[in-house]
Amino acid sequence: MSPISRGFVVSVAVMAAGIGGFAAGRPDLWPTSLTRTSAAMPAATQSPGRVIYYQDPDGKPSYSATPVKTPDGRAYSPVPESAEMSFEDSEPSPSVTAQPERKIKYYRNPMGLPDTSPTPKKDSMGMDYLPVYEGEDSDDGSVKISPVRIQKTGVRSEPVERGSLSMPLRAPGTIQLDERLISVVALRFEAFIESVANVTTGSVVRKGQPLMKVYGPALSSAAAEYLSALRSAAGGELGSQAMKGARRRLDNLGMPEGVIETIEKTRDLPIAVTWPAPQDGVVLERAAVNGMRAAPGDVMFRIADTSVVWALIDISERDLARVRLGQSVTLTPRGMPGTTFTGKVSLIYPQINKETRTGRVRVELDNHDGVLLPDMYVDARIATGSDTPVLTVPESAVIDSGERQVVLLDKGDGRFEPRQVKLGQRGAGRTEIREGVSEGDKVVVSANFLIDAESNLKAALQGLTALGDAK
Secondary structure, three states, rough: OHHHHHHHHHHHHHHHHHHHHHHOOOHHHHHHHHHOOOOOOOOOOOOOOEEEEEEEEOEEEOOOOOOOOOOOEEOEEEEOOOOOOOOOOOOOOOOOOOOOOOOOOEEEEOOOOOOOOOOOOEOOOOOOOOEEEEEOOOOOOOOEHHHHHHHHHOEEEEEOOEEEEEEEEEEEEEEEOOOOHEEEEOOOOOOOEEEOOOOOOOOEOOOOEEEEHHHHHHHHHHHHHHHHHHHHHOOOHHHHHHHHHHHHHHHHHHOHHHHHHHHHHOOOOOEEEEOOOOOEEOOOOOOOOOOOOOOOOOOOEEEEEOOOHHHHHHEEEEHHOOOOOOOOOEEEEEEOOOOEEEEEEEEEEEEEOHHHHHHHHEEEOOOOOOOOOOEEEEEEEOOOOOEEEEEEEHHHHHHHHEEEEEEEEEEEOOOOEEEEEEEEEHHHHHHEEOOOOOOEEEEEEEEEHHHHHHHHHHHHHHHHHHHHHHH
């Protein structure tokens, strides 16, 4: 042995001797069970040995190398070298707290296999079989767990509550123009564009604002005929009928009402007609160019009113059944964090996109300030919950294997019973329970998978035991 090793061993021995000597002179620090039976023990076994450390008198994982006291004045219990050292939480020792002796019924496989043994044994990997005591298993399928294990595994229970289930549905969407508020400026006759006003794509125009000046032979001929009918209208019923026919022809050619009124007042024919904007809005398209020839039906301008826009929300096919007309929707544009807009579901489109497997719903939004722009991305939150109170439990309380859904009822005194349930809708971290539990029942909401595994294991062991008894 090297000098350093010998020095370390000597230091440890001196420290242990010092602690042991201190404890030997303080019998009041020994455990009660040792002091109570010391008189009846033989002389060779009365000494509990050197005290190697001191432990909290309540068995808590708190230790000290020297005698200390708890905040309430109780001395730490000495632990002699003959005692087993364990720094893990454990139940109070029988020497400290008297407990009735429990009878072992059988031993079960440590890996959860349905194999039992009436006597202690090891499995193929050398692991000891675990004892099963009387009272730990029951015929009703429940499982009992000691308070220490409950504390270690973090088992926590909550009561089944009745209340409304809020189920907000989140989905992406885009802003689109209201199809009903888009108009085009097109001519119904062959014409020439003499000039175009200072209006470009993106310009905001008002209804009646001049867009261009148009000359068309057919329009000029119809206007001259109407003016002639006006002058001869005083000639009797025949002149009146001619005026009505000429006016109808102008209407059919689409001449603006303001131009017709000007002809009636001035009794004069303009060479070119000023064509106005049909509505308020934004110019989406301008095709008119100075001096161009326009054929009937050619679109000169496309104008959209953006005071009302649509939000088209794409809903997953499996969630589409939760959406109803009139449900409130909150939208947040991705380009404006913290800004929200509200609306209601106005239409559920009657088709599914076969590529994305999504349905589409429409929300109408007021946009008089023009903040919402076409093709803008938004995140929608649809309130799909119901105001009708239902039985609910936290989502973590449900153990869903795909074929069955189970909750663990807390029966008290460390006993838990698995209960198969029928689920309803989910939302806001809670799940609706339609069958299986009642209001006020306590269900396990944490560490329930560990208890469920224990319950399944005991059920398998009971079935195996019953099969062995039948043989």
